[in-house]
Amino acid sequence: MSPAPADRSAVNPVLLGSLGKGTRAEIVGLDESRVHTPLKSGELERRLIEMGLVEGAHVEVLHEGFPRRDPIAVRVNDHTVALRRAEADAVLVVALTTMSAV
Amino acid sequence: MSEDRKSPPRVALVGNPNSGKTALFNAMTGARQKVANYAGVTVEKKEGLFVSPAGTRVRVMDLPGTYSLRARSPDEEVTRDVVLGRMEGEEVPDAVVFVADATNLRLNLRLALELKKLGRPIILALNMMDAAEKQGLKVDPAELSAELGMPVVPTIAIQTGGIQTLLDQIDRTIQVAELEGWSHNRAECGWSEPSSHDLRDYHREVERVLARAIHSHARPHTATQHLDKVLLMPGIGLPILLAVLFLTFQAVFTWARVPMELLDAGITLLKEGVDLTLPDGPLKSLVIDGIIAGVGSVIIFLPQILVLFFFIQMLEDTGYMARAAFLLDKLMGGVGLHGRAFIPLLSSFACAVPGIMAARTIENRADRIATIMIAPLMTCSARLPVYTLLIAAFIPERPVLGGWINLPGLVMFALYAAGILSGLLVALVMKRTVLKGAREPLLMQLPAYRLPRPRNVALGLLERGQAFLVRAGTTIFTLMVVVWALGSFPAPPDGALEPAIRYSIAGAIGHALEPLLAPIGFNWQIALALVPGMAAREVAVGVLGTIYALSGNGDALRSSLATALAHSWSLPTALSLLAWYVFAPQCLATLSVVRRELNSRFWPLVMFVFLTGLAYGAAFVTYRVAVSVLGG
Ligand SMILES: Nc1nc2c(ncn2[C@@H]2O[C@H](COP(=O)(O)OP(=O)(O)O)[C@@H](O)[C@H]2O)c(=O)[nH]1
Numbered sequence: 241m242s243p244a245p246a247d248r249s250a251v252n253p254v255l256l257g258s259l260g261k262g263t264r265a266e267i268v269g270l271d272e273s274r275v276h277t278p279l280k281s282g283e284l285e286r287r288l289i290e291m292g293l294v295e296g297a298h299v300e301v302l303h304e305g306f307p308r309r310d311p312i313a314v315r316v317n318d319h320t321v322a323l324r325r326a327e328a329d330a331v332l333v334v335a336l337t338t339m340s341a342v
Numbered sequence: 343m344s345e346d347r348k349s350p351p352r353v354a355l356v357g358n359p360n361s362g363k364t365a366l367f368n369a370m371t372g373a374r375q376k377v378a379n380y381a382g383v384t385v386e387k388k389e390g391l392f393v394s395p396a397g398t399r400v401r402v403m404d405l406p407g408t409y410s411l412r413a414r415s416p417d418e419e420v421t422r423d424v425v426l427g428r429m430e431g432e433e434v435p436d437a438v439v440f441v442a443d444a445t446n447l448r449l450n451l452r453l454a455l456e457l458k459k460l461g462r463p464i465i466l467a468l469n470m471m472d473a474a475e476k477q478g479l480k481v482d483p484a485e486l487s488a489e490l491g492m493p494v495v496p497t498i499a500i501q502t503g504g505i506q507t508l509l510d511q512i513d514r515t516i517q518v519a520e521l522e523g524w525s526h527n528r529a530e531c532g533w534s535e536p537s538s539h540d541l542r543d544y545h546r547e548v549e550r551v552l553a554r555a556i557h558s559h560a561r562p563h564t565a566t567q568h569l570d571k572v573l574l575m576p577g578i579g580l581p582i583l584l585a586v587l588f589l590t591f592q593a594v595f596t597w598a599r600v601p602m603e604l605l606d607a608g609i610t611l612l613k614e615g616v617d618l619t620l621p622d623g624p625l626k627s628l629v630i631d632g633i634i635a636g637v638g639s640v641i642i643f644l645p646q647i648l649v650l651f652f653f654i655q656m657l658e659d660t661g662y663m664a665r666a667a668f669l670l671d672k673l674m675g676g677v678g679l680h681g682r683a684f685i686p687l688l689s690s691f692a693c694a695v696p697g698i699m700a701a702r703t704i705e706n707r708a709d710r711i712a713t714i715m716i717a718p719l720m721t722c723s724a725r726l727p728v729y730t731l732l733i734a735a736f737i738p739e740r741p742v743l744g745g746w747i748n749l750p751g752l753v754m755f756a757l758y759a760a761g762i763l764s765g766l767l768v769a770l771v772m773k774r775t776v777l778k779g780a781r782e783p784l785l786m787q788l789p790a791y792r793l794p795r796p797r798n799v800a801l802g803l804l805e806r807g808q809a810f811l812v813r814a815g816t817t818i819f820t821l822m823v824v825v826w827a828l829g830s831f832p833a834p835p836d837g838a839l840e841p842a843i844r845y846s847i848a849g850a851i852g853h854a855l856e857p858l859l860a861p862i863g864f865n866w867q868i869a870l871a872l873v874p875g876m877a878a879r880e881v882a883v884g885v886l887g888t889i890y891a892l893s894g895n896g897d898a899l900r901s902s903l904a905t906a907l908a909h910s911w912s913l914p915t916a917l918s919l920l921a922w923y924v925f926a927p928q929c930l931a932t933l934s935v936v937r938r939e940l941n942s943r944f945w946p947l948v949m950f951v952f953l954t955g956l957a958y959g960a961a962f963v964t965y966r967v968a969v970s971v972l973g974g
Contacts, residue, residue: 311784
């Protein structure tokens with residue numbers, strides 16, 4: 241399962257927080273600068289990595305909460321992580337399947 | 343170096359949440375475990391003992407589950423401090439057993455690499471091997487061990503399989519460590535807080551190790567996928583969660599009824615026995631009215647607490663609790679609470695004390711304080727006797743809603759709902775004012791569903807029950823003796839006409855309070871009952887019983903007390919007291935646990951003041967409205 245960056249560098253990354261249910265994607269980067277959190281800087285990024293949300297990981301949005309489809313449950317390789325869309329926006333992904341975004 | 347070995351070697355269990363640490367701990371130690379507190383913090387310290395195959399007595403510590411040594415919550419700080427040897431009063435463990443969920447190695451192994459940096463002996467327990475094999479995982483433990491540079495033992499914590507090998511390995515590791523003098527000359531600790539760069543390095547290293555050691559990856563757990571499709575489905579998930587909660591409450595009240603009646607009968611028998619054996623006098627009064635009645639009135643809730651914790655434990659062990667937090671996160675976020683606040687608040691319906699302690703898993707202090715502050719507004723079971731008494735005395739049995747429910751049931755429901763709604767409101771106000779700030783991120787694993795094991799559930803309940811009884815036997819015991827003394831001294835003058843308690847210190851306090859409480863319709867008897875009610879809310883019932891000096895002592899008290907109250911109180915007074923009890927701040931145990939948990943004198947004071955204010959306000963409004971509608 242080695243990623244093939246060649247054909248993906250052309251694609252513009254989108255935010256994990258904007259994906260709809262059923263979309264599969266690959267993580268291409270983390271950038272917490274646009275997320276408002278009470279954590280000290282760099283902390284959200286570290287927590288995301290600790291939960292397996294790191295470059296190269298394959299993700300799929302499995303479930304959406306209620307109301308406003310928030311939070312989301314994301315399959316990350318072999319496990320499932322629940323997170324809010326706001327913080328999921330720190331994760332940059334490129335879609336692997338073309339499903340509708342929210 | 344065995345001459346300086348004063349105490350048995352110690353092994354610490356570390357692992358991600360839901361890796362089966364507790365199950366493994368239970369498998370290793372059986373019932374030989376005890377729960378205490380770490381010095382200075384209230385995080386529970388679970389310790390057990392086993393005799394290794396080589397005959398060494400080994401102490402095992404079960405540390406709170408974590409994803410990282412960079413502690414985020416008070417719970418995780420304990421794990422970090424113990425393994426780093428920074429915990430006051432704790433020696434650094436001789437070896438660490440890292441418990442990994444084999445179905446989830448990519449996520450789990452990163453922490454193993456981090457722990458290796460400690461430079462201390464470490465063993466990897468590759469747990470959940472049964473599940474992993476079913477999911478098609480093919481892993482080579484020898485290869486994994488070679489790549490990670492630590493012994494690897496496959497285990498199935500819920501069967502005895504693998505445990506023996508693990509114990510053998512612990513023996514070997516400890517022996518080697520002793521030979522090399524590891525355990526006492528502290529090895530160089532190479533751990534420092536990893537940066538995001540380090541974490542990515544760990545991650546790459548895990549990928550490298552797994553590429554070599556894993557021959558076939560585990561497929562996703564299909565049962566979990568199917569279950570989640572239903573349990574997390576929008577529009578269905580929340581109703582199911584509500585149904586689960588409803589069932590839990592039903593069970594708390596119905597299952598616990600018979601054991602509670604038995605306990606009650608036992609306590610009465612005990613009182614009668616003491617009554618016959620001890621001579622009349624202060625000692626007899628202390629034993630019967632102070633100790634047996636006081637502590638008994640708390641212990642009687644043990645069945646309800648056990649039933650509630652049975653459900654909580656089942657929800658946790660199956661993995662549903664994380665789903666509940668997921669389903670409720672957005673809704674609770676509406677009032678600024680974290681999804682994780684759900685568990686503490688649920689526990690608070692049994693008793694606010696374990697509820698407040700459960701708030702430790704909430705990472706952010708402001709979130710945690712908000713949760714703790716509203717925990718007492720969830721109607722704890724100690725308020726039930728008061729509710730039951732007043733409802734029986736004042737609310738007529740009358741069917742409402744076409745006979746589906748009766749009026750007393752409806753009033754009871756309204757009292758619970760009032761507590762919950764005001765709790766949410768208070769949280770909202772606090773998060774908008776004093777505890778401002780964005781919510782802590784929700785980053786939570788949804789573990790695979792697992793069938794809970796009766797043995798693990800039983801051991802968990804045993805632990806809860808013990809903790810509750812210890813508290814009843816120490817804190818509450820002391821408080822009850824104090825309350826008894828306040829209510830008994832000084833003794834009434836000869837020929838006193840009113841109940842003895844009227845002349846006591848408690849009586850004097852009650853009288854002093856009376857003018858304050860008159861505007862909300864409370865008479866001196868109620869004012870007086872509220873004083874010892876400080877110790878534990880339900881004691882107020884006992885005190886009212888004493889004050890109304892009914893001829894029967896103890897038995898048949900409740901029903902005849904209800905009749906007596908119905909004759910001497912007005913309906914507005916009763917409603918006002920019910921409203922007061924929705925907020926009822928007077929529980930010393932709650933205030934003292936808040937003080938310990940937050941390590942602050944300020945917050946318990948805030949809690950006391952705002953709860954008293956709410957109680958007074960609610961009682962005032964209720965009384966005034968009721969008087970104008972019903973007439974004084
Ligand atoms: N199939 C299987 N289930 C396990 C195993 N170990 C633990 N479990 C189950 O996994 C769930 C979580 O285990 P627990 O010990 O509470 O995890 P902890 O959070 O790490 O303490 C429980 O329902 C256990 O019964 C195992 O080796 N195999």
